[in-house]
Amino acid sequence: MDQPLAGIRVVDLTRILSGPFCSMLLGDLGADVIKVESPGLGDHVRGLGAGVEGMSWYFASFNRNKRSMTLDLKSDAGKAVLRRLLADADVLVENYRPGVLAAMGFDRAALDAINPRLVVGSVNGYGSTGPYRDRPAFDFITQAMSGFMSVNGSQESGPMRAAPPLTDLIAGLYAAFAIVAALRVRDRDGEGQAVEASMMGGMMSMLAYLSAAQLATGKTPAPTGNDHPIASPYGLFRAADGHVAVAPSTAPTLRRFLDAIGLIGLLDEPRFATNADRVANRAALNALIDDAMCHETQEVWIARLNAAGVPCGRVQTLGEVFADPQVAAQEMVLDVPHPGHGTVRMTGFPMKFAKTPSQVRHPAPDLGQDTEAVLAEAGYDAADIARLRADGVV
Amino acid sequence: MDQPLAGIRVVDLTRILSGPFCSMLLGDLGADVIKVESPGLGDHVRGLGAGVEGMSWYFASFNRNKRSMTLDLKSDAGKAVLRRLLADADVLVENYRPGVLAAMGFDRAALDAINPRLVVGSVNGYGSTGPYRDRPAFDFITQAMSGFMSVNGSQESGPMRAAPPLTDLIAGLYAAFAIVAALRVRDRDGEGQAVEASMMGGMMSMLAYLSAAQLATGKTPAPTGNDHPIASPYGLFRAADGHVAVAPSTAPTLRRFLDAIGLIGLLDEPRFATNADRVANRAALNALIDDAMCHETQEVWIARLNAAGVPCGRVQTLGEVFADPQVAAQEMVLDVPHPGHGTVRMTGFPMKFAKTPSQVRHPAPDLGQDTEAVLAEAGYDAADIARLRADGVV
Numbered sequence: 001m002d003q004p005l006a007g008i009r010v011v012d013l014t015r016i017l018s019g020p021f022c023s024m025l026l027g028d029l030g031a032d033v034i035k036v037e038s039p040g041l042g043d044h045v046r047g048l049g050a051g052v053e054g055m056s057w058y059f060a061s062f063n064r065n066k067r068s069m070t071l072d073l074k075s076d077a078g079k080a081v082l083r084r085l086l087a088d089a090d091v092l093v094e095n096y097r098p099g100v101l102a103a104m105g106f107d108r109a110a111l112d113a114i115n116p117r118l119v120v121g122s123v124n125g126y127g128s129t130g131p132y133r134d135r136p137a138f139d140f141i142t143q144a145m146s147g148f149m150s151v152n153g154s155q156e157s158g159p160m161r162a163a164p165p166l167t168d169l170i171a172g173l174y175a176a177f178a179i180v181a182a183l184r185v186r187d188r189d190g191e192g193q194a195v196e197a198s199m200m201g202g203m204m205s206m207l208a209y210l211s212a213a214q215l216a217t218g219k220t221p222a223p224t225g226n227d228h229p230i231a232s233p234y235g236l237f238r239a240a241d242g243h244v245a246v247a248p249s250t251a252p253t254l255r256r257f258l259d260a261i262g263l264i265g266l267l268d269e270p271r272f273a274t275n276a277d278r279v280a281n282r283a284a285l286n287a288l289i290d291d292a293m294c295h296e297t298q299e300v301w302i303a304r305l306n307a308a309g310v311p312c313g314r315v316q317t318l319g320e321v322f323a324d325p326q327v328a329a330q331e332m333v334l335d336v337p338h339p340g341h342g343t344v345r346m347t348g349f350p351m352k353f354a355k356t357p358s359q360v361r362h363p364a365p366d367l368g369q370d371t372e373a374v375l376a377e378a379g380y381d382a383a384d385i386a387r388l389r390a391d392g393v394v
Numbered sequence: 395m396d397q398p399l400a401g402i403r404v405v406d407l408t409r410i411l412s413g414p415f416c417s418m419l420l421g422d423l424g425a426d427v428i429k430v431e432s433p434g435l436g437d438h439v440r441g442l443g444a445g446v447e448g449m450s451w452y453f454a455s456f457n458r459n460k461r462s463m464t465l466d467l468k469s470d471a472g473k474a475v476l477r478r479l480l481a482d483a484d485v486l487v488e489n490y491r492p493g494v495l496a497a498m499g500f501d502r503a504a505l506d507a508i509n510p511r512l513v514v515g516s517v518n519g520y521g522s523t524g525p526y527r528d529r530p531a532f533d534f535i536t537q538a539m540s541g542f543m544s545v546n547g548s549q550e551s552g553p554m555r556a557a558p559p560l561t562d563l564i565a566g567l568y569a570a571f572a573i574v575a576a577l578r579v580r581d582r583d584g585e586g587q588a589v590e591a592s593m594m595g596g597m598m599s600m601l602a603y604l605s606a607a608q609l610a611t612g613k614t615p616a617p618t619g620n621d622h623p624i625a626s627p628y629g630l631f632r633a634a635d636g637h638v639a640v641a642p643s644t645a646p647t648l649r650r651f652l653d654a655i656g657l658i659g660l661l662d663e664p665r666f667a668t669n670a671d672r673v674a675n676r677a678a679l680n681a682l683i684d685d686a687m688c689h690e691t692q693e694v695w696i697a698r699l700n701a702a703g704v705p706c707g708r709v710q711t712l713g714e715v716f717a718d719p720q721v722a723a724q725e726m727v728l729d730v731p732h733p734g735h736g737t738v739r740m741t742g743f744p745m746k747f748a749k750t751p752s753q754v755r756h757p758a759p760d761l762g763q764d765t766e767a768v769l770a771e772a773g774y775d776a777a778d779i780a781r782l783r784a785d786g787v788v
Binding site: 001002003004005017025029048049050051052056057058060061062108126127128129130131132135136137138139140141142144145146147148149150151152153154156157159160161162163164165166168169170173174175176177178180181182183184185187188189191193194195196197198200201202204205206207208209210211212213214215216217218220221223224225226228234235236243245246247249253306309310311312313314315316317318319320321322324325326327328329330332333344345346347348350351352353354355356 | 395396397398399411419423442443444445446450451452454455456502520521522523524525526529530531532533534535536538539540541542543544545546547548550551553554555556557558559560562563564567568569570571572574575576577578579581582583585587588589590591592594595596598599600601602603604605606607608609610611612614615617618619620622628629630637639640641643647700703704705706707708709710711712713714715716718719720721722723724726727738739740741742744745746747748749750
């Protein structure tokens, strides 16, 4: 069976991270993604991060399953080429600031005139309406504005950003999802539409019970570090060779945990009898648990507690993650040959399909490597292509 | 135009968070989601978090756009009802541990026999293959195992979980996306399939350039708190009434930032001339920026810097977020009437569709409120329903 987006052509005007992650997810689902880049320069990320044999692994890991063509979208001739590409495309993806695409001559009316079946997916910082729509966005800023930073970290650390660029990635993921949902509408009803996701809105959707608590009580949640605000014990405990993360999420799990570490008797003490007691006396309880666990290794505890049905694990470094047998079994690290650039290792596919699995159909492209092929598919002949090349349009 | 999943029926066996977030996203796209809950008890989250007028706002905000029926899936009679529901359904969603659904009598062969067009979406901790498949999962643990905690936080704080249950939500989001993609395959080819997303795999996919750096260099990234590992200036700076987050992401943006705060001359000093110099002398540079900004308010700086095209903003508390005019303009906070429970405020829709917008078609259901309606739709008559009720099956 073909992949979900087999036969779908995506014209991809995105750059950096949020948009390229979106279009990569579409490529991973089988779409033909044409990455449109500036002649001579290309996506800024080509020059970022550690490179091996002339290939940025950061670029490679967010641009697999795409082709690359160059096109000068500032020129009228370049815009004419884009119009021709869009006439035959299913999806346009962009992560300009709101209004920029329209200013380039591609507002919704223009796009409808070119191709009423086109799904236009946008990823932006704050959304395309509202007082902040024109603000420049950046992951760190939308982490701050969304409320995420105010709860991440501890009282001691103060507001803390998450290290990965979560708002870029979450917005890109929602945008890709919205595009596929809009394709289903188009398959059924024949009409394209505009869809979008913002970095601030996406991050807000991930605040879960913290938002619910704020809205229900009017009380602003404080950062609680690795402590669960309303459950104890919970957190990092000391084994002989490092910490073990333990989260006994229910009363039966808690009993199994305390039993496994020889402390089941604590539940008979008034200071630890109820969850409220244990939250109030968290420091004393944590110290007793550390004392009970510090004589055995992480490996021993993790085997023993998992066997008892207690959620637990290690704080793995990224080096440990990519050497983890579970990660290998789940194919969450891939070795991808890149002709001319050696073999690039990258994160695998987070969505698993029993009958239509994702695969790396092609590695991240060199800048403009598919320009001529894409132009030929759009009906340009060799003379046209030579002229576009001579004029610096591609 | 109808919503993307209009006419799609989802039988939802999920509980707590990762699965209910997945099925809520499907409901937000227009699916008819039937939440199947244990008679008498229901989803554990009904009793969690702050409640108002008998409704947990945490439950309400993750179970909108669903109906609820009770069904005892431990009984043979309950399983027979489930089989009948699945015969007419499009999607089954579950977040049991891998293997549990099969042990209940619903392995893939059994499901195929019931309905070969069924898409079966699973959300789990580590994936349904590999050495950890049977481990109990919990957000805190998969944050630790995925590598996320090792880079979140600072050198001083040590490994730090993110406050929100990100791994639940990201896995639920990927699972919903995979389900819609699998529906597109089924629309085209007529066959359902199993799809899944794991909490550990989903979180790994969000590590972005940190993973790329690890894989390319073999060096494990250290947590860097609010500092960008390879860019300076970047971070939280002191205005008269609190911090301003500033991320001058490019050389021109940096010039505009320093110009706006009267420090453009710093770029002529050897210690601040290049990005590498500025990273090396980050503390001195940050102190000078604090001195330059501390005489004006956050509001003044945010207006001035945004006008200059410099990404900036405040660290908003959740109370401030829900009062933010941008959040209102984007309808990212909703007032939803819940008959019998007052009006519940909750986070809005992160995906925006120009022609098929999401809406709250019905608020979170009371336990079992739709049991009889769903049974009647499945062909049970009043006497059948009375007998199921008397036998405690529903």
